[in-house]
Amino acid sequence: MGNIRVLERSVIERIAAGEVIERPASVLKELIENALDAAADVITVEVSEGGKKCIRVTDNGCGMDAEDAKLSIIRHATSKIKSDNDLWSIASFGFRGEALAAASAVSKFSIETKLASGKSDGIKIVAMGGEIVEQGHFGCPAGTSVVVEDLFYNVPARLKFLKSDHIEFNHIVEVFQQAALSHPSKRFELLRDGKQYMVFPVRPDPKGRIADVFGQKIKEEALFTVEEHADDYSLQGFVAHEDYSKAQAKYASLFVNGRAIKDKSLLHAFSSAYGERLAHGRYPLGVLFLELDPSLVDVNVHPQKREVRFSEPSLVYDFIKSSVRKALSFKPQEEFQFSAAHVSPLNTRDETERSYEKKTVAHVEKRNVFSSPIFSQKEKVYPLAEANSFEPLQQQMHHDASLELPLPGGNVLSDVDVLGQFDRTYVICEASGSRLVLIDQHAAHERIGFDLFKQQYEASRIEQQQLLLPETLELGLEEASTLLEHLHLFPRLGFEIEPFGERSFVIKAYPSLLKVSSLPSLLEQIVHDLSQFGQSAALEQSLDRLFATMACHRQIRGGDQLSSLEMQDLLRQIKEGNVTHCPHGRPILIVFEKNEIERRFKRV
Numbered sequence: 001m002g003n004i005r006v007l008e009r010s011v012i013e014r015i016a017a018g019e020v021i022e023r024p025a026s027v028l029k030e031l032i033e034n035a036l037d038a039a040a041d042v043i044t045v046e047v048s049e050g051g052k053k054c055i056r057v058t059d060n061g062c063g064m065d066a067e068d069a070k071l072s073i074i075r076h077a078t079s080k081i082k083s084d085n086d087l088w089s090i091a092s093f094g095f096r097g098e099a100l101a102a103a104s105a106v107s108k109f110s111i112e113t114k115l116a117s118g119k120s121d122g123i124k125i126v127a128m129g130g131e132i133v134e135q136g137h138f139g140c141p142a143g144t145s146v147v148v149e150d151l152f153y154n155v156p157a158r159l160k161f162l163k164s165d166h167i168e169f170n171h172i173v174e175v176f177q178q179a180a181l182s183h184p185s186k187r188f189e190l191l192r193d194g195k196q197y198m199v200f201p202v203r204p205d206p207k208g209r210i211a212d213v214f215g216q217k218i219k220e221e222a223l224f225t226v227e228e229h230a231d232d233y234s235l236q237g238f239v240a241h242e243d244y245s246k247a248q249a250k251y252a253s254l255f256v257n258g259r260a261i262k263d264k265s266l267l268h269a270f271s272s273a274y275g276e277r278l279a280h281g282r283y284p285l286g287v288l289f290l291e292l293d294p295s296l297v298d299v300n301v302h303p304q305k306r307e308v309r310f311s312e313p314s315l316v317y318d319f320i321k322s323s324v325r326k327a328l329s330f331k332p333q334e335e336f337q338f339s340a341a342h343v344s345p346l347n348t349r350d351e352t353e354r355s356y357e358k359k360t361v362a363h364v365e366k367r368n369v370f371s372s373p374i375f376s377q378k379e380k381v382y383p384l385a386e387a388n389s390f391e392p393l394q395q396q397m398h399h400d401a402s403l404e405l406p407l408p409g410g411n412v413l414s415d416v417d418v419l420g421q422f423d424r425t426y427v428i429c430e431a432s433g434s435r436l437v438l439i440d441q442h443a444a445h446e447r448i449g450f451d452l453f454k455q456q457y458e459a460s461r462i463e464q465q466q467l468l469l470p471e472t473l474e475l476g477l478e479e480a481s482t483l484l485e486h487l488h489l490f491p492r493l494g495f496e497i498e499p500f501g502e503r504s505f506v507i508k509a510y511p512s513l514l515k516v517s518s519l520p521s522l523l524e525q526i527v528h529d530l531s532q533f534g535q536s537a538a539l540e541q542s543l544d545r546l547f548a549t550m551a552c553h554r555q556i557r558g559g560d561q562l563s564s565l566e567m568q569d570l571l572r573q574i575k576e577g578n579v580t581h582c583p584h585g586r587p588i589l590i591v592f593e594k595n596e597i598e599r600r601f602k603r604v
């Protein structure tokens with residue numbers, strides 16, 4: 001007798017269910033999507049014990065009649081598509097007809113539903129492990145309420161993999177917020193163990209909802225509008241200034257035809273639009289809605305429908321990157337007005353400075369030096385080390401002090417004139433001995449800040465600035481508990497922070513070297529680093545990394561236009577500090593010798 005046998009139906013159902021339902025948050029995603037497909041505009045979610053004990057989603061959508069309610073938990077039963085042709089024109093979240101079947105196969109499950117149209121009674125269906133055990137008339141309002149209790153009660157292997165209530169609840173919140181982000185015109189409410197936890201009221205525009213979801217603290221002027229339309233694609237949404245960047249990718253929300261997706265390539269397109277403005281290991285904060293003809297995207301890639309395949313992936317990548325980059329190139333103040341025509345950026349500097357900049361930039365442009373291949377070769381770059389971790393960072397800092405090369409810092413800059421700024425990133429100078437010097441303004445400023453922090457910390461006197469109006473910092477539950485655990489370390493770093501509720505903190509004072517607007521993202525980064533360092537004892541050995549993070553949040557960035565005075569001041573500080581590299585090991589300046597330039601022009 002052969003060894004092969006067809007599995008029992010209940011085993012098949014459980015295997016299939018495992019692909020769709022991984023944890024409580026996957027149940028919630030499916031139930032919310034069903035409510036949205038049913039055109040509900042009020043969706044209430046109740047969870048207990050992180051969703052492991054119970055998840056109930058109640059909506060005021062179209063509801064079902066008795067026959068449909070019974071069919072809804074049968075695998076491959078759906079009202080959303082009829083044939084495989086429909087797979088290429090999907091306008092609903094669901095189409096596989098398996099979410100309720102999967103959820104009911106691995107839980108104690110019930111549906112209470114009543115058609116919004118017609119006069120039929122409500123109905124209730126109760127199922128255990130996928131089998132209907134009870135059904136009958138039920139008095140309920142129009143709409144649907146689905147309850148999933150004791151998830152994986154019959155799949156102990158899966159149950160073991162679930163994390164603490166706290167972590168599972170964080171996943172629930174993420175799913176809930178994603179749904180709310182893409183549907184500002186609907187009301188969403190989340191109750192945790194019987195108490196209201198989060199509520200998103202109806203908002204006429206997506207921007208209001210973004211503020212609700214990410215916290216009111218994103219200043220409106222730091223949100224840039226993305227609005228691009230090409231032949232087959234359109235991209236809309238909002239992206240935040242890099243000061244609001246996050247240590248986790250989950251704040252960069254991407255929706256394709258309304259569906260929240262996780263896609264590394266699109267995330268990369270989104271992040272790389274910020275270029276140098278985004279520090280290493282940071283992700284942008286923003287919400288992007290890509291709309292395209294359904295025939296150009298396959299959503300039937302994964303049972304959880306989190307992934308999609310594009311027919312023209314590189315076109316989509318370029319479209320996202322260039323659209324976000326374009327949005328970021330406008331001054332936020334303009335965006336604030338949401339004018340249709342984007343005109344040239346506001347310039348708040350005084351006339352003298354402006355004419356200086358015009359002159360110097362024109363001077364450089366006329367020579368057009370930067371399009372010359374000379375700069376892609378042979379330039380003298382002072383030693384560059386990779387520094388993605390704390391170890392090499394420390395080594396580089398020590399290495400700097402003993403550079404054997406002719407010191408580019410103080411020496412090269414002993415007699416220099418500032419010519420102008422290139423690409424709002426590099427300061428161009430003419431140095432004695434007929435040398436052209438390019439300074440990376442962000443790298444320079446970071447290093448200067450790093451040294452200052454270090455000096456002040458070692459002398460136990462980090463200069464502190466009180467906030468007139470304390471800022472509140474809202475963190476995820478895990479991050480909040482990490483901060484709470486390490487809170488005693490912050491006064492010496494120049495912060496005065498107090499806990500305020502379960503996930504909130506009040507910042508009362510901060511190191512005056514920092515930029516106020518970057519405090520929340522900096523603190524998030526520090527908290528993230530702390531969770532990596534583990535023991536608080538390790539912090540002492542990780543201070544260089546911490547100072548580097550703090551230095552990264554000072555005033556001048558790549559992408560900032562500098563006045564002549566600011567450029568002169570930067571030069572002065574580089575000279576005084578005699579610095580050569582940023583805390584991450586990148587060079588601060590590059591020197592081009594005149595004879596090298598002449599050789600390139602074939603003058604010699």
Ligand SMILES: Nc1ncnc2c1ncn2[C@@H]1O[C@H](COP(=O)(O)OP(=O)(O)OP(=O)(O)O)[C@@H](O)[C@H]1O
Pocket residue numbers: 030034035038059061062063064072073077078079080093094095096097098099100101143144
């Ligand atoms: N909240 C609801 N309101 C009204 N009808 C619903 C609701 N939830 C489910 N249904 C009905 O039950 C059917 C089965 O739901 P289920 O989620 O299992 O599959 P689906 O949404 O069609 O596809 P998918 O498996 O991709 O989610 C749906 O097609 C829909 O007709």
Ligand SMILES: [Mg+2]
Pocket residue numbers: 030033034093094095099100
């Ligand atoms: Mg569904």
